[in-house]
Amino acid sequence: MKELIRLIRDSNYLVALTGAGMSTESGLPDFRSQGGLWCGKDPNEIATPQAIGTDDFFEFYQMRIEDLLKFHPNIGHHVLAELEKEGILKAVLTQNIDGFHQQAGNRKVIEIHGHMRYLVCSRCGKEYPAVSYREGTYYCTDEHCKAPLRPPIVLFGEPLDSVAWPSAIQEVERADTVVVLGTSLQVYPFAGLVEIAHETGSKVMIINKSSTPLDYLAELVIHESIGKVLSEVEKSVLGSDRFQQLKERAGTAQKG
Ligand SMILES: [Zn+2]
Known part of the structure; x- marks a missing residue:
């Protein structure tokens, strides 16, 4: 955990790659x-x-x-939105089509598989x-x-969006630190973004409940719930008081 927080704090251009595990924590x-x-x-x-x-x-x-x-964005989504507001997180690149990142307040979201x-x-x-x-x-x-x-989503066998995909690559190339959240990295070309990140010298961190075929490229791998890990990051970056407010907001959103 300490290492994760250090890498996030030391980053100049942090990008998050998110997959299904992010949404299943919302119950989807x-x-x-x-x-x-x-x-x-x-x-x-x-x-x-x-x-x-x-x-x-x-x-x-x-x-x-x-x-x-x-279903609604969970605490993990809200933490990512806060990290963007703080200027720490520069972009979210997601495989998810649920729009929860935007609902939580993230502005720079690239939906690689489209939306509904x-x-x-x-x-x-x-x-x-x-x-x-x-x-x-x-x-x-x-x-x-x-x-x-x-729905304007990418179905199996369809090409990726001609705008979203190149900008996703651009973000990964620009990043110096990439955090992968809730994806088993088995679907290409999405998983290829992690390889690009590694090749262009980014520090890669993978947070996923199970191991992935690209764990060997990462500086740090954590097999744990995203909400739990990001909550710890947030407490340390924002302080406990602001984290508590965020948690209450996420709780209200989930009830509402
Ligand atoms: Zn028509």
Whole structure:
């Protein structure tokens, strides 16, 4: 812990890479990496471009969009937002599509796999509100289009966003310290960011419940809950009083 706090304090350009473990601490189910089934079906087959327009696709993403109203950012998200406000954390690069980092107050967030704040037409790209599925609008209302709606996320087999991905690489190259939070680093190209960080001379820290294939590149590896570890960082960087206020705010947000 002391080493982690020292590395964070000594950093000039700290970047966080976050994955599913960050969201599961909020209670959000993680379909992608648990190998879990949804209604007896494999979500990895639903999260593909081929499935767009099927009932499974609509129902699965309707549920995931509704989950975002049920769950909220956790203390780990709030600590990252505070670290950005303090000028310590420069950017969050995330695999998560839940938008919790922005909800917690982070401003510089690069969503490498997209988001579910709204839906888009899979053909013409017209934007629709996230509640469209729930309200029974599954297809583009433009008479000449009528293509199925989808969330602007990166499905399996789709290329990464042509703006988000290069800026993620840029941030990692700029960073002198990179903290990896809640990802098993098995999904490429996301995991490649850690390799880039290492190659460009950054100090890498990995905080994840289980070990990852890239642990050997890290200065420091902690197998522990993110909320617990970041709480310790925050207490030390901000002081106990301000941490207590933050915890209360996170508690209220989770209840609300
Ligand atoms: Zn359309």
